[in-house]
Amino acid sequence: MTPAPTDRAMTPAPTDPAMPPAVIELRGATKSYPGGVHALRGVDLRVAQGELVAIVGPSGSGKSTLLNLLGTLDRATSGEVRVAGYDVNRLSDAQLSALRARHIGFVFQHFHLAPGRSAQDNVADGLLYGGAGLRERRARARTALEEVGLGHRIDHLAHQLSGGEKQRVAIARALVGDPDLLLADEPTGALDTASGALVMNLIRQLHAAGTTVCVITHDNDIADSLPRRIRFRDGEIVDDSGPPGPSGSPAEHTDSPAEHTEEVPR
Amino acid sequence: MSGPALRPARLSPADILRTGASGLRTRRTRVVLSALGIAIGIATMVAVVGLSTSSRADLLARLDRLGTNLLTAEAGRNALGQDVKLPKSAVAMVERIGPVQHATATGAVDARVRRSDAVPEELASGVTVQAARPDLLDALNARVDQGSWLNPASERLPTVVLGSVAAERLGLTAPGAKILLNDRWYVVTGILAPIELVPTLDRTALVGYPSAERYLGFDGHPTTVFERSTDASVEAVQGVLARTVSPGDEGSVKVSRPSDALAAKAATDKGLTTLMLGLGAVALLVGGVGVANTMVISVLERRSEIGLRRALGATRGSIRIQFLTESLLLSALGGTAGAALGAIATFAFARTQGWIAVVPPWSLAGGLGATLVIGVVAGLYPAVRASRLHPTVALSAS
């Protein structure tokens, strides 16, 4: 899935001639809800192909709202949103559905698995709306489950799995379609530390294999361990550690301990 | 500006069925209960149609067996109120009508019937005496239940054959006994099975013409002429029969077609059938409301599933078709079970009645068709609601 060429001059990110194409581009994106709630107040963001980004910030700061825009589940009130090369504002609801089916994978805090169905069927549903046949969906689901280390749980029903296993099934469902972008909203939020670590390892592996990933997290240790961190407050990006330098190591950035204390939910 | 054109993939029919069924599999009790309403409605309607069709088919089969080509011409009263007698030659004249295949007659005999001389003469037994020709039984497609029918030998002797009701009234269950006709002892040689075409003969004691003339003072004049013709000419014969049996006095002759009475029966249970069909329709309607209710609740409960499916790339259309399919499957389940139940009920009841069970295919097709219409109507609103759910709202509902 190669994103279409984009207008580089408009990209807010640092200009590097060898920079990989953007998977996400936001320019002045805002989101307001009726009643005067401004969940996002003009966000500029560029995430290039292959990045792994942590999104942090206090509760209510607009992280999930941002993820919904990135996942095209919601539309920005104003501003430009481009995902996988597509201008989201110009796409119809049906086209957005197709965009999600082919280019975006989601992982949720509460897994969202169908309880009475097997791990394999749950994962295979990740391909249902992309047009693949049942046989192919099942085969790829099996492979995806093996990739997340659940080869031995293929026929288990979703409600028979542990929380960590459920989240790994959910990750398998998100990656089975080979998306350009994986969005995870607090994927470790409902898990114990050990299961959470396993899930994060999985996400790192996906990143290492080339998938672009955005993870919302409340866990500072997790956030600090990721190559790029974007900090939100009151619907604005207050800090962006920026894409990692050409060496591959995260570009060091101002990240004072004082700011960490503010992540306590309000 | 953008990548290749985005076009949502179409789900295959099998996938549509699978997703529609997925919501039913995990909620079995509710599925069974809401399908039950539809099943009861359809079962009622199929059974009602099946039973009325079976009973009508049975009646038609009986008519077919008995024949619809029998006509009777009965002597009545003339304009002055006097009993009219048919000429002795009536049968011979009827036989002369072209299409007539067979004619015979009975003549009323003025005789009292008693079980024994211990019974006072004034006490009416409710049994009348008729003189009959030996070929009467064939003409009526009637048969002897016990004993034997009149023959050229016995019709001259004081022997009598009783109709089924007459035997009952006289307290006789088997031939062999003697009864009194006026003051003459007659031997009962046979008891007839019920005569379906002419039930009035069930109440009579039948004796031969010569015997009646000799022992009971019978004048030999027939009172009822029975006639069978070719099926095609029944109406033509009906037109001339009165004139033939009683030239010049045809106004006092009553011509009738006994099979008409049987055929009229088929029409009489129509009212009940309509009532039962109405009840079935009400049950079906209630069943439909049940399905709609189940679907609305299902949509409310499954908001997060809907949100997830939207996140996985389902279009509004795919969500709509999923819930519509679910509703259709739900009511089709009820409809199929109901049609089967209705057919089974028809077969079971027809068996107890000795009928051949007939379940018209159109009633099954109509029942299933109604089911599908109900499924669509009941599912449309919930499905549209499901498809209009905003993905983010649906997802945050967990």
Ligand SMILES: Nc1ncnc2c1ncn2[C@@H]1O[C@H](COP(=O)(O)OP(=O)(O)OP(=O)(O)O)[C@@H](O)[C@H]1O
């Ligand atoms: N559907 C909505 N209608 C009105 N206001 C909303 C809606 N969704 C979110 N908001 C508001 O928008 C703001 C941002 O919400 P958001 O869910 O993005 O926060 P968050 O950073 O994800 O918080 P948390 O860490 O608690 O998940 C909040 O003030 C929230 O109340």
Ligand SMILES: [Mg+2]
């Ligand atoms: Mg959130």
